[in-house]
Amino acid sequence: MMLPAAAMRHHAPNKTSVKKMIKVSKIVFMQQLFTGILKKLAFFLLVLPGLAASQESMTLNEYIETYKYIAIQEMREAGVPASIKLAQAILESGFGNSELAINANNHFGIKCHGWPGMTYYYDDDEPQECFRKYTDPIQSFLDHTEFLLTRPWYAPLFDLQITDYKAWAHGLKEAGYATNPRYAQILIRLIEEHQLYRFDQKALDEHYVLAEQYQREDFSPETTHAAGQTGTRTIGSYNRINYVIAKDGDTVQSIARELDMRPRQIISYNDFENNHQLEPGQRVFLQPKRRRGKVPYHIAKQGDSMFRISQQYGIRIENLYRRNDMQYGMEPEPGQKIRLRGYEGSFIDYFWRRP
Incomplete structure (x- = not known):
């Protein structure tokens, strides 16, 4: 059935309306496109810091x-x-x-x-x-x-x-x-x-060995490792006490001569026996040791002795015994906590226990 010409003109859009429809469609499309871009950009900006953190941060x-x-x-x-x-x-x-x-x-x-x-x-x-x-x-x-x-x-x-x-x-x-x-x-x-x-x-x-070890003197601003020089021997300082490191062939007498000291001074300062034989690498104090250490305590290891601990931390051996309520001559057990500061008992108690 053929439609009248008037009806056909009523249903067929004119050029102006077609242009308007195209323009509106373009606007809607651009709005949707722009909105989508903004959403993606916002998501990217939100996630980016997390991505960077996951790549650079330590877990x-x-x-x-x-x-x-x-x-x-x-x-x-x-x-x-x-x-x-x-x-x-x-x-x-x-x-x-x-x-x-x-x-x-x-x-x-x-x-x-x-x-x-x-x-x-x-x-x-x-x-x-x-x-x-x-x-x-x-x-x-x-x-x-x-x-x-x-x-x-x-x-x-x-x-x-x-x-x-x-x-x-x-x-x-x-x-x-x-x-x-x-x-x-x-x-x-x-x-x-x-x-x-x-x-x-x-x-x-004591059997657990550290894969990495760090030297305190490398980082501590308070540690002085070369307090002075005498001849070819370096004088170090620990716990505010000057010391030298024994070399191969050193004796108490040879160190005393080199440093213009009396052998009796070195023996007294280090709690040495009169016939003490120096070992290479041993710390030899040139001044009296202190009553207490820089750190609170030491965990004894296999083979530790009170003498070795007193030399390691620069503490008088009698003070070390008194701080730990130990009879003179006793040695620590592996794993024992040896006080280097704090409780010291009484002077009378120490000599009462000392044989």
Whole structure:
């Protein structure tokens, strides 16, 4: 059936309406396209930081594996539990990914407090607070130990059982290490969730050999390893006591002659027997040893003797016996905790026990 011409004109769009329809379609298409681009761009911008972080940031497990050796070493040498040191480092540094850790190698959030070294300013409890800056993360781990050892309010920590990480966590909070009221609980949770206590056991295991070892004097600004020279022999200093290292062929008499000292002085300063034979590499003190050490205690190893420990830390042997309530002549058992600071008993008690 043929439609009338008028009807055909009514249904057929004219050129103007077609142009309008095309224009509207283009606008709608461009709006949809632009909206889609914006959504994709927003998603990309949202995800990009996460992608970068996943490629560059250290994971928690990687962090533990990287710093477990220095934590074990510091527990053995200074008495700070490896589990506590790792948990604090994880928490304070965001396992190595915080601004302080990245820009200042500061993994424990230690502020300047008269620090003579490099500094870094960062917004913390107050705007632009001064924090210590280190040349590498290991220096931060070592300085954390020194920080705890040299602040009297942390001294009670070193009277705790070295494996009692819960007591240490609460002790740190009570001593004011952090302002977070749940600081102790957070440390304990980190230790237990990631089994950091296993590194405490490794530190106490005399058969566990560290794959990496770090020298404190490489990082500590307070250590002087070459206090002076006399002839061709270097005079070092430890625990504020001058010493020399015995060489092959050295005797008490030869060192005394070289340094213009009396043999009796060297024998007395070092708790030597009159007929003591020097061994190459042995530390020989040129001044009286101290009553206490720089670190709180020493974990005895197989073959350790009280004499060797007294020479290692520059402590008079009689003070070492008194601090540990031991009869003169007794030797430590492997794994025994030998106090180098703290309780010393009485002078009368010591001589009462001495045969």
